[in-house]
Amino acid sequence: MPNQTIETTKGNELLLKFKEPYKFEGQEYTEVDLSPVKNLNGNDIIDTDRIFTEQGNMSMVPETTFPYMAILAARATGMPIEFFNQLPIKEALQVKRTIMGFLNK
Numbered sequence: 001m002p003n004q005t006i007e008t009t010k011g012n013e014l015l016l017k018f019k020e021p022y023k024f025e026g027q028e029y030t031e032v033d034l035s036p037v038k039n040l041n042g043n044d045i046i047d048t049d050r051i052f053t054e055q056g057n058m059s060m061v062p063e064t065t066f067p068y069m070a071i072l073a074a075r076a077t078g079m080p081i082e083f084f085n086q087l088p089i090k091e092a093l094q095v096k097r098t099i100m101g102f103l104n105k
Contacts, residue, residue, distance in 0.1 A: 014033065016094055048068060048075060055067065066095075
């Protein structure tokens with residue numbers, strides 16, 4: 001039983017709860033589950049690089065930028081990139097930090 005609780009706690013490290021409800025396309029969100037990022041693979045990185053470049057973004061280390069993380073988050077969650085791009089700044093930066101933290105562990 002204790003192992004199940006530990007797994008649940010660890011599983012929630014990619015669940016980002018918003019301080020205030022976020023409205024996007026007429027729907028209200030109180031959280032976003034970024035845990036599907038665990039299922040991404042090398043092909044997702046290739047596609048993310050392509051989209052990042054097509055959007056006119058440039059960086060020597062793109063995986064440290066918010067636009068790159070927004071693309072990854074969108075790929076993982078199935079939400080449109082605009083969902084992440086329009087987040088309030090604190091939540092947007094938390095998305096970036098959360099995914100970067102997961103990738104750097």
